[in-house]
Amino acid sequence: MTIRVAVAGATGKMGRLALELIEEADDLELHAALDSRSSLSELEGADVALDVTHPAASGAIVEHAAHAGVPIVVGTSGWSAERIAEIGHLLRDRHESRAVLFVPNFSIGSVLGSAFAAFAAPYFDSIEIVEAHHAGKVDSPSGTAVRTAELIGAARADAGPVSAPHADQRARGQLVSGVPVHSLRMSGLLAEQRVVLGGDGETLTIGHSTISSAAYEAGILLALRRAPAMQGVTVGLDALLGLHLPGTPR
Numbered sequence: 001m002t003i004r005v006a007v008a009g010a011t012g013k014m015g016r017l018a019l020e021l022i023e024e025a026d027d028l029e030l031h032a033a034l035d036s037r038s039s040l041s042e043l044e045g046a047d048v049a050l051d052v053t054h055p056a057a058s059g060a061i062v063e064h065a066a067h068a069g070v071p072i073v074v075g076t077s078g079w080s081a082e083r084i085a086e087i088g089h090l091l092r093d094r095h096e097s098r099a100v101l102f103v104p105n106f107s108i109g110s111v112l113g114s115a116f117a118a119f120a121a122p123y124f125d126s127i128e129i130v131e132a133h134h135a136g137k138v139d140s141p142s143g144t145a146v147r148t149a150e151l152i153g154a155a156r157a158d159a160g161p162v163s164a165p166h167a168d169q170r171a172r173g174q175l176v177s178g179v180p181v182h183s184l185r186m187s188g189l190l191a192e193q194r195v196v197l198g199g200d201g202e203t204l205t206i207g208h209s210t211i212s213s214a215a216y217e218a219g220i221l222l223a224l225r226r227a228p229a230m231q232g233v234t235v236g237l238d239a240l241l242g243l244h245l246p247g248t249p250r
């Protein structure tokens with residue numbers, strides 16, 4: 001069966017990548033390609049939508065897809081846990097069961113890096129995240145860093161909060177789930193993240209570098225193929241990869 005995909009953000013870097021993947025895949029077909037001037041009604045009738053736009057635009061796109069009964073994969077960053085929870089309420093209020101799949105990072109290596117950090121988190125009281133992105137990225141901290149910090153917080157439900165001394169000083173980063181996150185925006189790179197975990201006499205560093213957008217291809221395809229059969233709000237590719245992270249519902 002062919003899956004008809006509507007791409008919001010089709011003129012952007014991620015959108016153009018998605019169009020190439022859809023063109024090459026036998027089981028995917030382009031339903032609509034939207035840019036900032038398009039009517040959101042173009043999403044309607046698709047088997048699945050992909051949102052890779054801008055944090056300021058993503059909310060309306062997700063809500064339109066939800067109202068139209070179109071499952072949607074949300075790659076756009078800048079979604080907080082609170083806003084994601086609001087989408088869950090919206091779906092429940094409307095008795096709408098179609099999937100809204102938020103994917104903070106389509107890179108399988110990045111998903112694994114965040115998972116490894118969650119597995120290690122209960123064993124180290126000091127944990128900080130340093131993420132670095134290209135200068136064009138408008139949101140900070142990155143969606144990946146927010147997701148990683150939330151997973152660390154969940155994994156430490158029994159161990160207690162991370163030790164983050166002097167966190168009231170701006171240079172100590174932004175606390176997300178109690179984890180200090182430090183954001184760099186600069187030329188010369190695409191996306192990197194380091195999670196540094198400190199214990200007695202040792203540190204453990206879990207690092208991931210995105211060298212090219214090819215890193216996102218497998219995750220985009222996985223999400224587009226699986227979302228049409230999913231239900232409700234899901235965050236991250238972890239469950240789709242069979243990863244069961246500590247402190248998260250099975």
Ligand SMILES: NC(=O)C1=CN([C@@H]2O[C@H](COP(=O)(O)OP(=O)(O)OC[C@H]3O[C@@H](n4cnc5c(N)ncnc54)[C@H](OP(=O)(O)O)[C@@H]3O)[C@@H](O)[C@H]2O)C=CC1
Pocket residue numbers: 008009010011012013014015034035036037052053054055056057074075076077078103104105106107137216
């Ligand atoms: N989840 C993941 O793995 C990844 C997520 N991202 C995220 O994906 C998003 C897109 O990134 P990228 O492709 O690099 O961005 P680009 O700036 O290259 O493209 C943005 C796209 O969004 C469209 N757009 C911008 N503003 C609006 C609006 N108000 N309404 C509707 N469409 C709009 C643009 O259309 P127009 O041409 O008309 O301006 C363009 O098609 C970002 O949030 C980024 O952080 C990025 C990489 C990986």
Ligand SMILES: O=C(O)C1=N[C@H](C(=O)O)C[C@H](O)C1
Pocket residue numbers: 077078104105106133137141142143144145190191
């Ligand atoms: O804007 C980007 O480039 C990226 N955004 C996502 C994020 O906020 O984590 C994913 C990846 O890091 C690239």
